[in-house]
Every structure is written in structure tokens, then in C-alpha cells.
Amino acid sequence: MGGTTPEQDEVRMIETGSNPTRFARGWHCLGLADTFRDGRPHEVKAFGQTAVVFARRDGTIHMIDAFCRHMGGNLARGAVKGDEIACPFHDWRWNGEGRCVGVPYARRVPLRARTTAWITMERNGLLFAWNDPQGNPPPPDVTIPEIEGYGTDRWSEWSWKSYLVEGAHCREIVDNVVDMAHFFYVHYQIPRYFKNVFEGHVASQYMRSTGRDDIKTGVQMDLPDAVTRSEASYYGPSFMLDTIWTESDGDVVEAKLVNCHYPITPDSFLLQYGIVVEKKPGMPDEQAQVMAQTFIDGLEVQFLQDVEIWKHKSRIDNPLLTEEDGPVYQLRRWYQQFYVDVEDVTPEMVRRFEFEVDCDHAIATWEAESREAAARAANAPA
Structure with missing residues (x-):
């Protein structure tokens, strides 16, 4: 009775693979x-x-x-x-x-x-x-969407930052599209809803989250009872456009976040990110720009948390997953289309794929952990 099977006793080995020397189309x-x-x-x-x-x-x-x-x-x-x-x-x-x-x-x-x-x-x-390593021009349907109203009084100016990442391939940042759990442990958010959709050259992430009560970092602007709704899509291998709605005290702030990068070498890339904030009626330009800067400062905390993980982790081609880890392998199959000749893009790389993560068990565990941490902090000696 009991005991373990030979499969359970077998040590799982990491397959590191190697970074592609080709640069994404x-x-x-x-x-x-x-x-x-x-x-x-x-x-x-x-x-x-x-x-x-x-x-x-x-x-x-x-x-x-x-x-x-x-x-x-x-x-x-x-x-x-x-x-x-x-x-x-x-x-x-x-x-x-x-x-x-x-x-x-x-x-x-x-x-x-x-x-x-x-x-x-x-x-x-x-x-x-x-x-494009093959030297082909961009297809008309493979482009970057326009932000409605950009260049008008609707939006603030860009608040923009960049960071050189060395010792990692840019696949690391793209993996985050499906990584629901890391938002809690790395970015101090609790995902309440999380879904991915991949189709053609677009990979999307739909998320609703709240901040952790036990940690305040400025990532969510420390607004009371803030709820963040995000609709983020990679258009190709390296450019994500994310619409973010932050709701607090009955007020909603809409922002457009860009999360992008370009490869320098097979193991280095320039990470860039920026944000514009929608101006409320009568809001002075200076106030909108301060709000955008507040957002970007919080986002810098998030991105640098990611970078710190990448600097010390192993490349891994065979991650061991639970169902709550999301469709990592399907995302990587989608991502592979940009590293092969266009003639070698398979239907599996571009066909529509949807996956919604069941967050209920994770939420219950995380909320209990947050309450315990808050109780320890309250009882800690001054």
C-alpha cells in the first residue's frame, strides 16, 4: 500500500536548450x-x-x-x-x-x-x-494598432523608460503573458480573472486583479480598494499594447501601457515601457502628466522585479506545470512562428486558442496568506 511509482521517483531534469541565434520576424x-x-x-x-x-x-x-x-x-x-x-x-x-x-x-x-x-x-x-531574416516586407495585416485619439487632448504625453537586460533571451518576458501566479509572488497583485487568447500574430491576456493588503508598493498607486482590469495583446514577437482601467472610490482611470523590447544579441535585449493616461474633462495637462509619471514609477517596480528573476533563473525548455500555470507550451508554439521562415509557419502556430485559468483555489490560498502576514505585522513589536 502507498509508496511511490518509478515515475515519481525519477528525478526531473531541466532541459535548458539554447537561445536561438536568429532574430524574430x-x-x-x-x-x-x-x-x-x-x-x-x-x-x-x-x-x-x-x-x-x-x-x-x-x-x-x-x-x-x-x-x-x-x-x-x-x-x-x-x-x-x-x-x-x-x-x-x-x-x-x-x-x-x-x-x-x-x-x-x-x-x-x-x-x-x-x-x-x-x-x-x-x-x-x-x-x-x-x-525579417528572409528580407520580406511586412504583410499588410501584420501591423501595430492605432490608439484611438492619440495625438489629441484625450491623452497625456508618453512617460517612457528603458532598461538593458543582459544574460537572458527575450522569450522570458513573453512567457509572462500566460503566467498568472507570478503576479502575486512578484508583482504583489491578486489575479481574480485570467484568460489567454492566441490567434494569428496576436497573443492576448485578459486579467482583473486587486492589490495585496499586506504589501504596498505603489504598483497600483496605493489607491484604496483599487481594482485593475487589463486587456493586453502582443502584436508580433515584441510589442504589447495594454489597456488598463483602474477603479477606486467609484472613479475609473484609463491608461494605455506599452511593454516592448528589441533584441540586441541572442542573450540581451532592450526592455522599454511607457504609458499615456486619459485626461478627465477639465484636467490640466500637468496633472495628467503627474498621473502618468505615477503609473510609470509603479510599473518600473514591476519590471525590475521581473528582471531580478531573469538574472538568476535557468533557461528551461521543459517547464513542469500545473493546470493553474496556464498554456505555457501553447504560447511558446505561437511564439515560434516568428523564428522560422514564413513557409515553415504551421497551422498549429497561428490557429485560435483560448484558455481561462481557474483562479479560485489560488485566491483562497493567497488571501489566507495575506491575512496571516497582516496579523503578524499587527502583532510585531513596535
Whole structure:
């Protein structure tokens, strides 16, 4: 009677796998577009390469390989002259399409004076670059949605932050889409409802949560009895747009959160996040901006909590799961579509998939834990 089976006695080994050397196909957000319109070249390390980003006189922003095909000068150390970027070494002029259009000291430009150029796009005040190892242009249906009313008095300006993450692949952050339980242990929230939907190039997370009574961090702005409702979707491999409604004392604050990244090397990426807050009627711009900054400061706490986990965890290709852990393997199957040739994308990677986590047992356990912690704190000596 009793005892264990051979399967139960077998030690579970972690399969670490290895980070892909290929960089994901899709739109990647480089940051706030206006930061690149200062008349100077900007060096961007992304997709295993070094690029230069610059704006033409009409404000159009371009991204090309940073190293001049003449003698290897770094164009990001050069200067924007008119509509071209000029190499600091010999003043060769390169346009936004990656063609050399002038060599001031020479009669003619070499026929093969062509370099790598990325397709760029502006949306919602943000700059995006399209990466595709096969060199294909973006399909019309694979794009970034517009925020309704962005650029009008409806929204505050972006509050924006970035953080370099080293020693981890960007799959770590995408895994969070399905990770209901980590919100309690890492971000100090109690998920009350949690559902995932994957379809095509979009992976969505629907969540309703409340803050933990025993911990106050500013993540939920420490509003009394605050309830947060979130509808977040990854549009491709690296850009999440999240609509967040925070309800407290009968008032609702709506915000748009961007959680995005772009890969630098197979084991490093630039994490970026920003937020705009909807202005209430009669709300001064300064007040809306203070509210947005309060949100972003709280979100910084959350993101840095994630980073601290990633810095010390193992990569794991065979996670051992309970049903409350959500559809980790299905999410990774969806994510794989961005790392294979378009001809190799399978129906299983893009077909619609839905999964709702039953949060009841977790809520009961967490609330009991929170009450015990609060009781210990109340009885602790002053």
C-alpha cells in the first residue's frame, strides 16, 4: 500500500536548450519617435547589428547599417547633412534607403554602394523597425494598432523608460503573458480573472486583479480598494499594447501601457515601457502628466522585479506545470512562428486558442496568506 511509482521517483531534469541565434520576424519598437528628430545620428544596436537612425528634413526617420561600405567608418559618429547621413571618415553620403548618393571628392559613386536598410514606421508617437531574416516586407495585416485619439487632448504625453537586460533571451518576458501566479509572488497583485487568447500574430491576456493588503508598493498607486482590469495583446514577437482601467472610490482611470523590447544579441535585449493616461474633462495637462509619471514609477517596480528573476533563473525548455500555470507550451508554439521562415509557419502556430485559468483555489490560498502576514505585522513589536 502507498509508496511511490518509478515515475515519481525519477528525478526531473531541466532541459535548458539554447537561445536561438536568429532574430524574430516582426515590428520592433525603438522608442519615442521624437527622440530621433534632434538633427543628429543615433546609434542603435539591434538584431545582432549596429545601425544608425536619423531623420530627414521632412521629419521622416530612417534606419540603415551604421558602418560605411567604403572604409568602415561608423555613420553614427558622423553628421546629418540635408537628407543624408555623412560618414565621419571620408564624408560619403548615405540616404535612408541605404544608397550612397554622393562622394564629395569623387566624380562618381561606385555602382555597388548599397548598404542594409530597415523598413521603419511611426505609430502612436513611437518608432518601429521591421526585421525579417528572409528580407520580406511586412504583410499588410501584420501591423501595430492605432490608439484611438492619440495625438489629441484625450491623452497625456508618453512617460517612457528603458532598461538593458543582459544574460537572458527575450522569450522570458513573453512567457509572462500566460503566467498568472507570478503576479502575486512578484508583482504583489491578486489575479481574480485570467484568460489567454492566441490567434494569428496576436497573443492576448485578459486579467482583473486587486492589490495585496499586506504589501504596498505603489504598483497600483496605493489607491484604496483599487481594482485593475487589463486587456493586453502582443502584436508580433515584441510589442504589447495594454489597456488598463483602474477603479477606486467609484472613479475609473484609463491608461494605455506599452511593454516592448528589441533584441540586441541572442542573450540581451532592450526592455522599454511607457504609458499615456486619459485626461478627465477639465484636467490640466500637468496633472495628467503627474498621473502618468505615477503609473510609470509603479510599473518600473514591476519590471525590475521581473528582471531580478531573469538574472538568476535557468533557461528551461521543459517547464513542469500545473493546470493553474496556464498554456505555457501553447504560447511558446505561437511564439515560434516568428523564428522560422514564413513557409515553415504551421497551422498549429497561428490557429485560435483560448484558455481561462481557474483562479479560485489560488485566491483562497493567497488571501489566507495575506491575512496571516497582516496579523503578524499587527502583532510585531513596535
